[in-house]
Amino acid sequence: MTDRRRPIGPVVLGLAAAVLASFTSPFTLGAEAITALPLSAGLAVLVLRLRPARRSRRTDRPEHDIAPPEPLHRWALVWLGLVVATVGWELYCYLNTPRSAHPTMSGLIDMLDARPIGKFVAFSLWLALGWVLVIQ
Amino acid sequence: MTGREWSFLIWAVLGLAVTVWLVATWLSGGRLPTLGAVVLRLKASRIGRVLLALGWAWLGWHSFAR
Numbered sequence: 035m036t037d038r039r040r041p042i043g044p045v046v047l048g049l050a051a052a053v054l055a056s057f058t059s060p061f062t063l064g065a066e067a068i069t070a071l072p073l074s075a076g077l078a079v080l081v082l083r084l085r086p087a088r089r090s091r092r093t094d095r096p097e098h099d100i101a102p103p104e105p106l107h108r109w110a111l112v113w114l115g116l117v118v119a120t121v122g123w124e125l126y127c128y129l130n131t132p133r134s135a136h137p138t139m140s141g142l143i144d145m146l147d148a149r150p151i152g153k154f155v156a157f158s159l160w161l162a163l164g165w166v167l168v169i170q
Numbered sequence: 171m172t173g174r175e176w177s178f179l180i181w182a183v184l185g186l187a188v189t190v191w192l193v194a195t196w197l198s199g200g201r202l203p204t205l206g207a208v209v210l211r212l213k214a215s216r217i218g219r220v221l222l223a224l225g226w227a228w229l230g231w232h233s234f235a236r
Contacts (some may be wrong), residue, residue, distance in 0.1 A: 069235040107203040135173035
């Protein structure tokens with residue numbers, strides 16, 4: 035058994051935000067506001083997380099007290115390649131017209147979240163991703 | 171094939187490549203780095219944390235607000 039606390043509060047808030055987001059359309063104030071809320075919260079947490087690291091640099095602790103991170107496995111370059119290819123293709127599509135001939139990632143997501151239930155699921159997944167990448 | 175169909179094909183190839191590599195790393199029994207392991211390694215550095223957060227922020231803004 036683990037004693038890890040379940041983040042009930044953030045989950046409820048996230049689901050509520052996803053419900054609100056499911057009724058919004060892109061390029062509206064409502065969509066911008068409901069996206070900006072978790073986004074600014076996540077970035078605020080990131081800034082707070084980075085502060086202790088800044089402080090510890092000023093201490094007189096010897097460098098060998100801080101364990102260096104393990105080097106990345108060479109096969110991790112495959113992940114890097116996939117990210118570079120995806121971002122590169124996204125930028126190519128974003129910078130080329132007509133947009134209908136060059137669908138970007140958001141265009142693909144639009145197809146999935148054209149209905150409120152799709153947007154609810156997509157927004158919830160984005161929040162969950164933010165929890166894993168930024169908060170944890 | 172139209173330009174739109176080519177674009178969808180390339181998106182599909184990228185999605186398939188990511189899925190295949192996800193499964194391959196997951197089935198490798200630790201011999202290949204999983205996405206989780208790479209993310210954990212990135213989170214160990216400040217610049218990695220910032221890049222992950224910026225990527226997440228961009229994805230959300232681009233997808234839901236624009």
